[in-house]
Each structure stands twice: as structure tokens, then as C-alpha cells.
Amino acid sequence: MSEYERDSLHRQIMRTQGQLATYSGYDDDGLLSWQRSLAPGSAPVLPGQRPARQGCVTSRDYYWNNHGEVGTIDDGLRGSVVYSYDRSGYLTGRSGQMYDHDRYYYDKAGNLLDNEGQGPVMNNRLPGCGRDRYGYNEWGELTTRRDQQLEWNAQGQLTRVISGNTETHYGYDALGRRIRKATYGRHTGHTARSRTDFVWEGVRLLQENVQQQGWRTYLYDAEQPYTPVASVTGKGESRQVWYYHTDVTGTPQEVTAADGTLVWAGYIRGFGENAADISNSGAYFHQPLRLPGQYFDDETGLHYNLFRYYAP
Numbered sequence: 001m002s003e004y005e006r007d008s009l010h011r012q013i014m015r016t017q018g019q020l021a022t023y024s025g026y027d028d029d030g031l032l033s034w035q036r037s038l039a040p041g042s043a044p045v046l047p048g049q050r051p052a053r054q055g056c057v058t059s060r061d062y063y064w065n066n067h068g069e070v071g072t073i074d075d076g077l078r079g080s081v082v083y084s085y086d087r088s089g090y091l092t093g094r095s096g097q098m099y100d101h102d103r104y105y106y107d108k109a110g111n112l113l114d115n116e117g118q119g120p121v122m123n124n125r126l127p128g129c130g131r132d133r134y135g136y137n138e139w140g141e142l143t144t145r146r147d148q149q150l151e152w153n154a155q156g157q158l159t160r161v162i163s164g165n166t167e168t169h170y171g172y173d174a175l176g177r178r179i180r181k182a183t184y185g186r187h188t189g190h191t192a193r194s195r196t197d198f199v200w201e202g203v204r205l206l207q208e209n210v211q212q213q214g215w216r217t218y219l220y221d222a223e224q225p226y227t228p229v230a231s232v233t234g235k236g237e238s239r240q241v242w243y244y245h246t247d248v249t250g251t252p253q254e255v256t257a258a259d260g261t262l263v264w265a266g267y268i269r270g271f272g273e274n275a276a277d278i279s280n281s282g283a284y285f286h287q288p289l290r291l292p293g294q295y296f297d298d299e300t301g302l303h304y305n306l307f308r309y310y311a312p
Contacts, residue, residue, distance in 0.1 A: 001219060001230050001241070007047075012223075014045075017230070017243035018258035020057055025050055031068070032248045035060045039260050057262055058245045058254050070248065077254070077265055077278060094270045098278075102270055132311070145311070148300060158309055161300050162186070166193070168299045176307055177203070183299050194299075203306055205295060214238075216286075224250050226292035242285075250292040255285060272303060273312035 005014035009030070015022045022037045023045050036051045037058040045051050053059045059076035069089065074080045079097030086092050090110065095101040105113040111121040114129060121127070128134050135144035141152045151160040157176065161168045165187065171180035182195040192211065199207040204225060209215045214235030221227040227250035231242050242263065245254040251272070255264040264285040266274040272291040288296040294303040294310060303310040 002243075013047075015229075017245070017256060018241065019260040020243070020256060022058075022245065023051065027064070029064075029068075031064050032062055034062065035245075035247075037245060037254075037256070057256060057260060060247060060253075062248055073247070075253075078267060083270075091270050098267060104270065129311070142309075142311075146301075163300065166299070168297075173200075178304060178306075181297070181299075204293075210286075213286075218289075221250075224292075226250060228252060228289055244289075252287065252289050255287055269312070271312045272310070 003016045004012055007013050011024075011026060011030075013024055015024075017037065019040050020037045021042075022035060024032060025034045025048070027033045034050050035058070036045075036053070036056050038045070038051065038056060042051070042055055050061075053076050056076060061074040062070055063072040063074070065071040065085075067085070067089070069085050070083055072080055072082050081094060081096035083091060084093035086106075088110075090104070090106055092104050093102065094104075105116045105118070107113060107118075107120040109121065109124065111124065111126060112129060113121070123140075125136050125140060126134055132145055134142055137143050137152075139152075139156070141150070141156065143150050143152075147163055149162040150158060151162075153159045155172075155176070157170070157172050159170055161170075165185060166183055167186055168181055168183045170178055173179045177198070177200045179198050179200075180195070182192040184190065184192055195211040197209045198205060199209075204220065205218060207215055207217045214233060216231050216233045218228055219230045219232070221229050227246050228244040230244060233240050233242065241258045243256050243258070244252045245256065247253050251268055253266060253268065254262060257263050264287045265278045266287070267276045267278055268290070269275050272294060274290065274296070288298070290296050290303055290312070294305050296303055301311070303312060
């Protein structure tokens, strides 16, 4: 699927991704400094050499501050994104050349606040964030969000979400892993509009099977177990391989086809929300993976994170 080349410190410096070759370089402190995905016929990359961006399908340069935090990411598709932090290392700002600038505020317990003047969060239960208002039951489980009503079982697992004229049901196995989700029309009988079944390898998502669309099997990096390298999709006898291009955190930023064509690119905000798809391929590509270990549910806007749900 992919071949790797490593340096004398066993760091990955090249990975084949279909027709592309993705190169990585490191600074004197061993931190990731740049990434480049080059098409066939590109000039050879010499050890320690940072290729020019011209002709790259994807490219990223990382600039770190004195505390080992990413200060700036200079991205070939998204432009420069600048990050700021407080003394505790919390992310306080994210500004870029695309979309709005983001500011983040926290109370002393680390709870995210709407604005700098907001008081502390009582009982560690956020009243809301942005346009969202939250309601809770006596167990501290989220029961209302936006126009959604959320229901939980005795094991603390989300089992149903009602949103407008639809409701989505979730099922779990004996180990607590989600193995099924299905969305129904609230007043149109019991036929699912969409259904996805999930297969697991331990606590890592291995495969999803989408009703009438086919299956997708995920392949991961051997050293970063939640960083996707590729996926294989199929329906009937057809098979296709897709390659994932991730940033320093292991979050997918782009996906390319085996021939090197860019089929998906996202604009991921500070806490994992995809603000927009920015690919110009013109074709829809289903890409639900977000921060490592998180799976985006488009029917709710939540991220499934194995034993909990996360609202970015």
C-alpha cells in the first residue's frame, strides 16, 4: 500500500502514496519542519533538502515557538495559520488567511468560555458555546443542543438524537464500541434513510459499511496508531485506494486518489471542526475522520470518540 524511507534516527522521511511521494524534514530539535507531496517526474529530493512548493500537490511548513508549540503553519492550500497560547499551554487564538479569526477563553478549570468576561462554569457543565445552548439531565448527560434532543441509556451511551423531522438511533456492542447508526424520518415509518455499520480492531475503527454505498476499510500508521495512511473502498467487485495526508497532529488535511488527484481537503479549526471543504475536484468525497480517534457524524454535527461524543 505504502513504502517508507527513514533516516538514521528512524524518522520517516519519505512515504509513497499511490503515484505521489510524500517527504518530511525535521529541525535541529527533532520537530517536524516541513512536508511535501510530489508528483511523478519531480526533481529528486536530496537528504536534508526542502523542495520548492511549485508542483507539490500538498505542502506544509511548521514553525515552532520556544515552548515546543506550533506557532505558525504555512500551508500551500490554506495559506499561513498563526497560533497563540497562554502560559498554561492552552490554545487562545488561531488566525489565518481563510475564514474568521478564532479566539478561545477558559476559566481556571480549563472550561472553554464564550467570551473573556464570562464567569466560571458551575458544576463543570457548559451552558453553551457560540450559537449552541446546552441542557443536561441529573447525570450530567447532554440532553438538548441546538434543535436536537439527545437520549442516553443506563450505560451512559447516546442511543437516540431527534433533530427536526429526523431521528438517529445508535447501537453498541458488549465492549461499548458503537457498531451501528441509522437515521429515520420521524413520520415516515420504520425504513432507515441511511444506515452505517462499523467494524473495530480493538479500540480503533477498522471498517464502515454504508447502506447502498459500499464499505471502507481504514489502514493506519504503524507508529501513530490513530493516524490514517490510506483507505480502501468497495462496492460489488470494484475497489479503490485513497491516501490520507495528515498534519503534525495526525489529523487528515487532504485525501488523494491513487493517481495523485486531490479529491478532498478540509479547513480544520482549532478543536477539530471542519469549517469547509476546499477541494476543487468537484466531486463529493466522504471523509469523516477528524482529530485522531474522532469520527464526524453529519446527522448531528458531533464527533464520536469511542466512549464519548465530542462537540467541536
